[in-house]
Amino acid sequence: MDTLRERKKAATRMALHQAALRLALEHGPERVTVEAIADAASVSRRTFSNYFAGKEEAIFYGDLLRLRRLLDLVRAQPAGPPRAALVRAAVELTGEGFDPEQLTRRRQVSRHPSLVAHQVAAYAAVERDLTAEISRRQEVEDPLRARVLAATFLAALRAATQHWLDHPERPPAEVVAEAMEMNTNEG
Numbered sequence: 001m002d003t004l005r006e007r008k009k010a011a012t013r014m015a016l017h018q019a020a021l022r023l024a025l026e027h028g029p030e031r032v033t034v035e036a037i038a039d040a041a042s043v044s045r046r047t048f049s050n051y052f053a054g055k056e057e058a059i060f061y062g063d064l065l066r067l068r069r070l071l072d073l074v075r076a077q078p079a080g081p082p083r084a085a086l087v088r089a090a091v092e093l094t095g096e097g098f099d100p101e102q103l104t105r106r107r108q109v110s111r112h113p114s115l116v117a118h119q120v121a122a123y124a125a126v127e128r129d130l131t132a133e134i135s136r137r138q139e140v141e142d143p144l145r146a147r148v149l150a151a152t153f154l155a156a157l158r159a160a161t162q163h164w165l166d167h168p169e170r171p172p173a174e175v176v177a178e179a180m181e182m183n184t185n186e187g
Contacts (some may be wrong), residue, residue, distance in 0.1 A: 157180075
């Protein structure tokens, strides 16, 4: 169970993330300062530094939360083939729901050229962790297979999410399940 202190810290981190994202959308990421984010969240610059190493980290915090949740869901899947665990985790994560407006806002900011390097690094770290989980689940150790499976899984998940944002007629979990099926059966 979370203590009051842990809940307050989580609320402060989320307030900083939301302020960073809002300011980046309003002014462009390159014009946002750590001081402006701290002011918008009603905390000091020092408090900001206790939570994030820089504005990029604060901006991408929401994405990081979802990616960590995905890793947790994959790890929680029963023993068995890695691909099945990945698909179940992706569908479960999507079924938990998310705010399409918030996701669209995050994607708008993440496309900014000044943030590409940070985004690539964040996704590479998650891909590395996912590769380790896939390797743990493989009956025959094949590091290349694990890495390729992690990379194609994340790409399929991103593509499905973007497709759903562009065409929201169907539930997101259905779109993700279809993309995962395509990823499993193609090539």
